[in-house]
Structure formats: structure tokens, C-alpha cells
């Protein structure tokens with residue numbers, strides 16, 4: 001690991017007797033080695049604090065082959081704070097677990113899953129809410145035989161590499177985040193929301209967010225717009241915003257800022273929604289997704 005990459009890591013001690021870290025790539029991500037998440041009561045509060053600190057600085061944590069069940073998944077998530085509330089998740093929740101969101105291409109009662117292609121655009125979870133989820137934890141139960149990856153990028157490094165002139169232009173801007181933006185693809189193919197779901201989940205059908213967010217825990221600035229939710233800057237038209245948004249979204253898609261995770265059954269990836277974005281590239285035989293070797297089954301929890 002280079003000195004520059006080491007300098008990126010949190011200043012506080014990140015290796016406790018309970019775990020060690022291995023960088024996933026230069027700009028983001030650490031694999032956490034040595035913890036058994038099925039027994040999260042055995043993990044000390046100091047270890048939880050060290051994990052959280054590492055997450056805030058490095059964006060994502062990977063815990064390989066943990067094979068958690070729903071209770072263990074929620075118990076580990078809750079060690080970092082209360083769960084996020086979002087009424088829509090109950091539509092995609094496993095029976096008895098309203099706080100878990102199912103991401104799958106497996107049919108239920110013969111019907112196609114509405115979440116089979118939920119991460120088809122780069123995004124951060126729930127930025128359309130006034131207070132978006134701080135972090136999300138996704139576990140893999142069944143990966144496709146070939147592919148089914150999830151990609152992550154560091155929006156702090158993307159921001160840092162912009163010119164000083166562009167940073168000055170972006171500094172005062174805000175953007176309205178909504179799943180009903182002209183660029184959003186996520187609602188296509190989903191059953192319309194009921195009035196009750198709409199008011200419960202979306203309130204005003206979206207939320208105003210700063211274009212440059214200061215991460216509340218690291219103090220680092222991040223580019224905080226995403227293709228799934230933003231089609232214009234506040235006070236600008238969609239047409240006026242398009243060239244600048246296109247430029248910024250191209251930076252978000254640049255491979256130099258990314259980590260790509262190839263899932264194994266049992267893996268858990270925990271990400272900070274304030275300084276990363278994620279995307280699922282549909283790099284498997286999606287046309288034949290009903291074949292068992294192409295099934296993909298993932299479960300996500302979110303932190304308030």
C-alpha cells in the first residue's frame with residue numbers, strides 16, 4: 001500500500017485486536033478480516049467505533065462469507081445506530097422483516113421482481129428523502145454464476161479532482177432529488193405507488209440537497225448529485241443543467257474512482273451513502289434470469 005493511500009485512512013487506530021484491514025483499492029474500500037458477524041454481541045463497542053470511523057473515511061467495508069440470517073443482519077446493522085425508516089421497503093421486505101429490502105431477480109408467485117434491476121443508474125440510497133439513510137448494508141445470499149457485480153465510487157475523490165473554478169461554481173448550488181426526475185429509470189416497470197405510499201415515503205415527492213456536501217464526520221467535501229434522482233440544479237432548467245450534469249455524471253462513471261465487487265454467497269458490504277455511490281452493471285445473463293444459475297438474491301438494511 002502506498003504512503004498516499006495510507007494517508008487516506010483514518011488517523012485513529014484502525015486495527016484492534018478484534019480485526020485487521022486490507023485495502024480493496026486505492027481510493028476506497030477496506031476488507032475487514034477477523035470478525036464473525038453472526039455473533040455481533042461479541043464485538044466490542046470500541047471495535048464498532050473503529051469500524052464506523054474506517055467506513056466514514058474509506059467509504060465501504062467488506063466482510064467476506066459471513067452467511068448472516070435476517071436477524072443477525074439487523075442486529076449487526078443496529079450496532080451502528082437506529083435503522084432508517086422508509087415505508088416503501090415493506091413492499092420488498094421478506095415476511096416478518098419490514099426493515100429489510102430485498103434485491104432480487106427471482107420471481108414471486110410467478111411475477112417478475114420489481115427490484116431485479118434496481119441499481120441500473122449510479123446513485124446513493126434515499127437522497128430523495130429529507131434525511132437520507134447514512135449507510136446501507138447489503139448481503140449476498142445467491143450470486144449469479146457469472147457476474148452480478150456491484151460497483152462503488154468515491155464521490156469525495158471525484159469532487160477533489162474538479163478544478164477550483166468548477167468547485168466555486170458548484171459551491172452555492174442545490175438540487176432537487178426525486179425518483180420522478182426525467183433521468184430516473186428506477187420506477188419504470190414498477191407498480192404505481194398508492195397515495196398512501198406516496199405521502200408516507202416521498203412527502204413532497206423529493207428533497208432539496210446541496211450539490212457539494214460536507215461529510216458531517218470527516219469534514220471532507222463530496223459531490224452529492226446522482227443520475228437516478230437529479231435532472232436539474234435549483235433555479236436552472238433541465239436544459240440549462242444538462243451539459244454540466246452530463247460532465248459531472250461522466251466523472252462519477254470514471255473507472256479511476258471505482259471499486260467493483262464480485263459477490264460470493266455470504267458476503268456483506270457496508271457503505272457510507274454520504275461519500276460513495278453504487279451501481280449494478282447487469283453483467284450477467286439477465287435475458288435468462290429465470291434459469292437457476294442466473295438467480296441473484298440480496299438483502300439490504302439501512303441506517304437512519
Ligand SMILES: [Fe+2]
Nearest residue numbers: 119124125278
Ligand atoms: Fe442502492
